[in-house]
Amino acid sequence: MNEPIRVAVLGASGRMGGTTVRAVQEADGLELVATLDAGDDLRAVVDAGAHVAVDFTVPSVTEDHVHTLVDAGVHAVVGTTGWDDASLGRVRDHLVRAPGVGVVVAPNFALGAVLAMAFARQAARWFESAEVVELHHPDKVDAPSGTARHTAQGIAAARAAAGLGPVPDATTQAVDGARGADVDGVRVHAVRLRGLVAHEEILLGNAGEMLTIRHDSFDRVSFMPGVLLAVRRVVDRPGLTVGLEDLLDLHA
Ligand SMILES: NC(=O)C1=CN([C@@H]2O[C@H](COP(=O)(O)OP(=O)(O)OC[C@H]3O[C@@H](n4cnc5c(N)ncnc54)[C@H](O)[C@@H]3O)[C@@H](O)[C@H]2O)C=CC1
Numbered sequence: 517m518n519e520p521i522r523v524a525v526l527g528a529s530g531r532m533g534g535t536t537v538r539a540v541q542e543a544d545g546l547e548l549v550a551t552l553d554a555g556d557d558l559r560a561v562v563d564a565g566a567h568v569a570v571d572f573t574v575p576s577v578t579e580d581h582v583h584t585l586v587d588a589g590v591h592a593v594v595g596t597t598g599w600d601d602a603s604l605g606r607v608r609d610h611l612v613r614a615p616g617v618g619v620v621v622a623p624n625f626a627l628g629a630v631l632a633m634a635f636a637r638q639a640a641r642w643f644e645s646a647e648v649v650e651l652h653h654p655d656k657v658d659a660p661s662g663t664a665r666h667t668a669q670g671i672a673a674a675r676a677a678a679g680l681g682p683v684p685d686a687t688t689q690a691v692d693g694a695r696g697a698d699v700d701g702v703r704v705h706a707v708r709l710r711g712l713v714a715h716e717e718i719l720l721g722n723a724g725e726m727l728t729i730r731h732d733s734f735d736r737v738s739f740m741p742g743v744l745l746a747v748r749r750v751v752d753r754p755g756l757t758v759g760l761e762d763l764l765d766l767h768a
């Protein structure tokens with residue numbers, strides 16, 4: 517019988533960290549060996565003999581965590597948002613000097629959300645207009661969501677590859693923020709509402725028609741199949757993987 521994968525959870529007292537702790541405890545072939553939160557020393561991950569650390573913390577610390585883990589030879593599965601091309605690039609470079617170590621950074625581990633992003637990329641080249649609306653619980657600290665940014669970047673890349681120009685928008689007078697954030701030329705709107713968990717609508721428009729792609733996470737358990745998949749796969753996947761798309765064979 518194979519040895520279990522030894523897993524540490526960073527941010528274990530948080531909403532996602534707590535859900536991950538329970539999912540790892542219940543998962544076949546995984547063993548929870550350490551739970552850390554703010555103020556704890558990351559050396560506990562190594563002392564516990566963890567193979568993989570799952571990070572659901574805050575944008576200001578997550579990159580440092582990954583570099584420390586890579587130096588220690590611990591694979592990382594990261595759901596924390598706030599990553600950009602520069603921070604991902606630094607991790608990619610670091611991993612060149614740490615052969616055999618894998619890092620998965622995914623803005624959304626819910627399978628439906630990953631599919632929604634893939635569908636949006638596929639559809640984007642056929643529509644003149646595209647906007648993204650993300651809706652979340654009001655305790656979320658970042659806006660727009662990492663998922664919405666990733667979605668908009670995917671749409672923008674698909675539009676550019678198809679030779680589409682800017683989305684039409686005649687706005688010349690607007691209250692600050694009324695048109696949302698501009699992510700690579702795609703407008704992204706963020707709603708914060710008590711009662712919500714994590715939701716996204718991708719609106720694609722042509723003359724006389726609209727395609728809406730919508731995903732709803734009603735409960736944080738929705739992220740767990742993706743987290744567990746990444747934990748199981750990262751140990752045999754050296755280097756940096758961004759998004760769950762590749763693990764689900766969804767990359768265009
Ligand atoms: N990729 C995905 O599928 C998902 C990603 N997220 C992201 O995960 C992150 C966490 O979200 P929530 O759990 O809702 O937040 P939360 O605020 O409930 O939990 C964050 C936890 O991190 C802890 N923390 C802060 N600094 C730390 C440090 N230096 N070391 C260890 N722990 C530290 C906090 O004390 C807290 O317990 C956010 O960036 C969120 O956007 C959330 C849901 C799904």
Ligand SMILES: O=C(O)C1=N[C@H](C(=O)O)C[C@H](O)C1
Nearest residue numbers: 597623624656661662663714
């Ligand atoms: O903070 C959250 O809750 C979520 N954060 C991630 C994001 O910013 O995209 C994933 C999901 O939307 C839930």
